[in-house]
Amino acid sequence: MEKAVSENNNLPILKNVLLKTDNNQIRISTTNLDLAISKSILGKIIEEGGITVPFSTLYSIVNNSDSERISLEQDNNTLILKTDNYEAKIQGLNEEEFPIIPKIENSKNYLEIEPAILKNSILKVLSAAQISEIRPEISGILLDFQLTILKLAATDSFRLAEKTLASNQFGANFNRGFKIIIPLKTTQEILRVFKENQSISIFVDSNQILLKTNDLELISRLIDGVYPDYEQIIPKDIETEIQVEREPLINAVKLVSSFSGKNNDIKLKVKDKKILEIYSASQYLGENHYLVPAKVNGPDFKEVAFNWRYLMDGLKALDSEKIIFGLNGENKPAILKSPEDVSYFYILMPIKNT
C-alpha cells in the first residue's frame, strides 16, 4: 500500500490507510488521488467496522511485531491494536472522511492477462520512458489495444521501445480498440504489487484504468493527451545489419564507457566485414577500444556515436543470446532486436555529430 500514501499537507487524511471490514475480510486501502491500491486480507471479524489511521504508524507497528496474530478494535476514532505483550492506541480519523476510490463505469468490458506476461512486457519498454514536464503525453507507457493484438510502447524521444502481444497471450472482452497512456509511476506499481499467481483483469474508461485480481485492486488516472505517432521513425531499411552475442557486447559497452564524456558518448565502427569496434576517448583520461566479433550484412560502417546508457538499456531489455543491431548512418535511428523474436524492438537515436 505504501506507494499510494501521500504526504499532502492540504489533505492530511491521504497519509492514512483505510481499514474496513468487507464480506468477512478486511479491506485495506490507500490513495493519493492519482493512484489507489486496495487489498483484502483474511481475518476473523467479530464486529463490522471501519477507521483510517496514519499509515506510517500502523506500518511501523506491524513491521516490527513478531506476533502471529494482531487484534484490531475500533473505539470511535481510536484504533486499539493488541498483541501478546503489547497494546497501542492509534488516533485515527473517521472512515467517512476518506476519499471515495472511484469505480470504473463500463465494467463489462475487460482484458485478461497473466501477471508474468504483463510485467515482462512493461519491463521491456519501461527504460525508454521518462517523466517529461514539457510533454506529459510521453511520461507514461502507451497501451494500444487493437482487438487481436495488444501493443505496449514507450519513448523519451531519444529511444523508442515497442512490445506486441499476440491474441493467444491475453483475453479480451471488448468490441473496439483503445489507446491509453498509463503514468510511469503506475506502471512501476504494477510491477511491484502484482504477484505471479492470479490473472489480472484490466478495465478502462476515458480517464482511468483498474487492474484487479481476486484480492487486489489498483486504480490509476490515465495521462490525458495524444501519444506521438511513432510509426514514422521506425527505420524501413537497414544499411548495415550486424549480428553479435549479447553478453560480450554488454561487457564491451561497460568497459568502453570508462572513457566516455559527460554526454555518455561511445562510438561504433564496423570493419573488415566481421568486427564491431567500440571506442571512446577523453582529452583528460585517455582512450580505449574493444573489438567484438560480428556477422555483418551490408557495407562496413565508418562511425556512429551513441549514449552508452541508452544502448545498454536496449541490450538489457533483450533476452536472447544473440542480437541484431541495425545501423543506418551517423544521424539516423538504429534498431536493436532479437533474431528469433519479431514481437519486440528498441530504436535508438545516435548522438549527432557536432
Next chain:
Amino acid sequence: MEKAVSENNNLPILKNVLLKTDNNQIRISTTNLDLAISKSILGKIIEEGGITVPFSTLYSIVNNSDSERISLEQDNNTLILKTDNYEAKIQGLNEEEFPIIPKIENSKNYLEIEPAILKNSILKVLSAAQISEIRPEISGILLDFQLTILKLAATDSFRLAEKTLASNQFGANFNRGFKIIIPLKTTQEILRVFKENQSISIFVDSNQILLKTNDLELISRLIDGVYPDYEQIIPKDIETEIQVEREPLINAVKLVSSFSGKNNDIKLKVKDKKILEIYSASQYLGENHYLVPAKVNGPDFKEVAFNWRYLMDGLKALDSEKIIFGLNGENKPAILKSPEDVSYFYILMPIKNT
C-alpha cells in the same frame, strides 16, 4: 583502496592510484594524506616500473572486465592496459609526484592481534562514537594499551562503550603503555579492509598508527588531544538491576518507538518486581506500551526516558541471550552489560525530565 582516494582539487594526484613493481609483486597505493592504504598483489613482472593513474578510470575498467588476466605497460606517463579484445591508454602522472606515504619510526615495538578480535572489539564500541566538530578528541575510538590489557572505548557524551581485551587476546612488544585516539573513519576502514586470515601488527608513534599484514598496510593520522577521563561517569552502584532476554527487549523497543517523538524518547518503568514496561505517547498519534518479563533486583522503578536509538545501539552491541540493565534514577546513567561477560559495558544517559 577506494576510500583513501581524495577528490582534493588542490592536489589532483590524490585522485590517482599508485601502481609500482615491488619485489616481484605489484604494490597498489592510495592516500588522502590522512589515511593511506597499500596492498601487494601477485603478478608476473616483465620489467620494473611505476605510474599513477586516476583511480576511478582504472577501477571502472577492472571492475567491468571479465578477463582472467590484464596486462599493464608503462609508456612514460601513459598506462597501456590490455585484455583479450580490449585496449586502453590511460593518461597518468609520474609516480615521483605521488605523496610519500610516511613510515612509522619506532618499528620494533608493536601489538599483534587477530583481525576477528580487533574488528569485533571495534564493532562493540563504534556506535557510541560520533564526529564532533567542537570536540575532535571524541571523534574517534580510544585505544588504551596498559601492558597487560588493551581497552577500546568510545563516547559521544550521551553514551559510552568500553571493551577490554585480556593479555591472551593479543601479543605485545612494548615497554610502556600508550593511549591513542583513532579517527572514526579509520576504524571503519579497518573493519572493511582486513580479512580474517592474517594477524595484524599494529605500530604507533606520536601522531600515526600503522596496521599491517603480509600484503596490506593501512596508515592513518591519529586525533590530537586528550581523551575524556570517563571513569568518573561509570556508575559505582546500581539502584535497580533487571535481567531480561535481549531479543524480546529489542523487539519491544522497536515496537514502542512507533510513537516516540522527535527526540526519540521512550520511557521505562519497573513494576511488580517482575515486569519491565516500555511505553511512549504522542499528542497526535496516540500511545502504546509493551510488557517484558524481567528478573528484578532492587526496588520498583517509577519512570526513566531514553533515546530509543541509543538504547538499541547498546542492545545490538551485546550478543548474549540475556542482558543486565542497571537503572539509576531518572537523571543518572544506566548501564547495559551481559551477565556472563565482564569485559564489556555500554553506559547510557537518560533524556532529562523536563
